[in-house]
Amino acid sequence: MWVDPVQLAWGAEEEAFRAELVAFLDAEVPEEMKGGRDWIGDESPEIPQWASEFQAKLFDSGWMVPSYPPELGGRNATPLQTLIFMEELASRGVSRSVHFGGYAIVGPSLLEFGNEQQKSMAPSAIRGDTVWCVGMSEPDAGSDLASLQTRAIPDGDSFIVTGQKVWTSYAMVAEKCFCYVRTDTGVAKHKGISVLIIDMDSPGLEVRPLRHLTGAIEFAEVFLNEVVVPKENLVGDLNSGWRITMGSLAHERGALWVESVSSAQRALEGLVEIARRQGLENDGVVRRKLAELYEEVHSLRALGYKGFASFAQGSSAPEHSFMKLATSELRQRLYAFGMELQGPYAAVVDPELVEEGGRWQQSWQISLAATIGGGTSEIQRNVVATRVLGLPRG
Amino acid sequence: MDFTLNEEQVLLRETARAMFGNECPPSLIRDAFYDVTSTGPEDARTFFDRHLRDWAALGDAPVVDLCLFMEEAGRVLAPGPGWVNTSMFLPLLRLIEHPLADQVAAGEMTGTVAVCGSDGYWVLSEDPVRSFVPHAKEVDLVAVLSAQNTVSCVPATELNLQEVATLDRSRPVFQFDVPVGLDTTGVSAEELAAVLNRGTVALAAELIGVGRWLMDATLDYVRERVQFDRPVGSFQGLQWKLVDAALLLERADAAVYFAAMCLDSDAAEQHHAVHVAKAAAGAAARRWARDGLQSLGGIGFTWEHDLHLRLRRAQASEQLLGSASWHHDRLAELIFSTG
């Protein structure tokens, strides 16, 4: 490291936690994961076996979602321990899973909103034994999710579901879909949405993979044509689906920023090395630009910690509303600068000819998704304006 | 790094905020702005004597505590030499074990610090002139630093002080010829750097306070002001600009306290952190001055509205103890100097 990482001076209990985690990671992180990878579908959309095994091992050792109890892949960790966990993973570029839908969205949502039978599906979702996809977006419902039109019509003990989902990550490998459907067309659009658990092998359900601009196959279109879904697959109350979109992951929210800040920090360190190798070390423009980026990365890291302090004390942390917006845009600029530093080779993708086998070109392309998925930057700005700054709705 | 404030720190901030709220109304600040030096209005001229002498001992306190106070002072633009006296002058006297240090901590004596030569860059100088010396006419003593890492304490009345008029009349700066044959005390470069770091982070905290006032005033205004039958704050073009400015202020705020904690714990990262803090805080204050002014429309461009006092402070303080570009260049040196 070219500057010391923030070494948090926590108590002995925290340090013991860290030591145990470090020992686990040193022994168990698979070679393939060390490059840092949290998506599927470079060459094929399959989930590699090493990734499934690692996720299961994390779960069985209580390191999958540390704040959960052991039966859910955790060890009842405190918020501070969760922060330490995130830091250690992120500083090594290690992801818990190559498909975050199950452990990060579906598992927590089932636990919060599901009935007893549905809650019992959470452990396998978190362990990765059951692969899930999340069906929210539709061709005519993206940022305006509440306008979704996939219809579920009651029919005896079932719903008959017809419609289309799009950009559904992992749909081609998933066993189940956590699917948002319209169950009432006669009320305000937020009030007629429900969530159904749909088996991906149901008759009438068809998946057509879509390629990312990177070439990878990760998301898909999902067509539903009179798919029969048992009524017991309804999650939560009928027409209460909008609440579910707002839930999930609350327990980790205080530390989610760590991963994105750490990867920004790693990118920054990489930029300094490229500048050296490219003989740009004494270029005034490059130096100033790198210093500006350093300022941004490190002040955002401080902002994350500041938000964590309020979070750990049980207050809301408006700081964290800024973090996804800020880090997703910052990372795009970091990777783009890594390309720019390569001069005329900026757009070359032959791994033999460019820095680090094309890492910068690849990371830049992948980073372009981060300002779209999970709420676009524009929507994030609207949300911060109204909820954090208290400005009137447009 | 734990950003949680302890009970005393929360109390300190609340006490300071209440004191400034009660004793430092906008009218006093405006008066101070019109003339802060010798002939200014009584209330402004004596504000420091009446209210800030009691706080001078913060110069001996952890930097985080000092920053909490400076942020409140910046919010109201408290008149007087408090910043330079507490954040740099007192620590300098402690450093050279000056016999008057305790009196300064007790608020009985005051001082300022003379660092840069006539070129105005805040690096230790060989120049026979010292410039940009803040508040020199309001204090008893001036500590003159030199490129040989020496400190000399001179009574302000013995110096031929010439004011350098800047945009910010509420923080007057002076130039003088360094008298020959001063008594000097040698210190180490690291010790001097530590004092300057402290002053830099305290000034950055003050700029955060300036930015907070500007942000609050701007958001209040755009929530209320109606055009085209709706509050102007509901227009997305304004909202997004203010969101980005708010992000800048929030990350600058965090960077300032991060730097303060680094200084308090003598962390390896402290020099990096100080550069980040001042660069970010200066940028945030200037950004809110500019975007705030624009969001207020015509009223923002008037002499009558208090915004311009902060615009001036933000713009002038950017140059004290190094501008953002200056800090970025120093930061680049640190970044490339380590393997």
Ligand SMILES: Cc1cc2nc3c(=O)[nH]c(=O)nc-3n(C[C@H](O)[C@H](O)[C@H](O)COP(=O)(O)OP(=O)(O)OC[C@H]3O[C@@H](n4cnc5c(N)ncnc54)[C@H](O)[C@@H]3O)c2cc1C
């Ligand atoms: C890699 C990736 C994976 C994804 N995975 C999933 C998944 O697993 N499941 C799932 O359901 N979805 C998934 N999505 C979809 C994602 O949630 C949507 O793409 C996103 O919500 C935006 O919707 P949209 O694409 O329809 O764009 P639109 O909503 O049509 O937006 C188009 C443009 O208009 C802007 N815009 C829209 N509304 C406003 C407004 N009010 N103010 C200002 N600007 C506005 C947007 O910011 C954007 O720039 C994924 C997307 C990506 C890129």
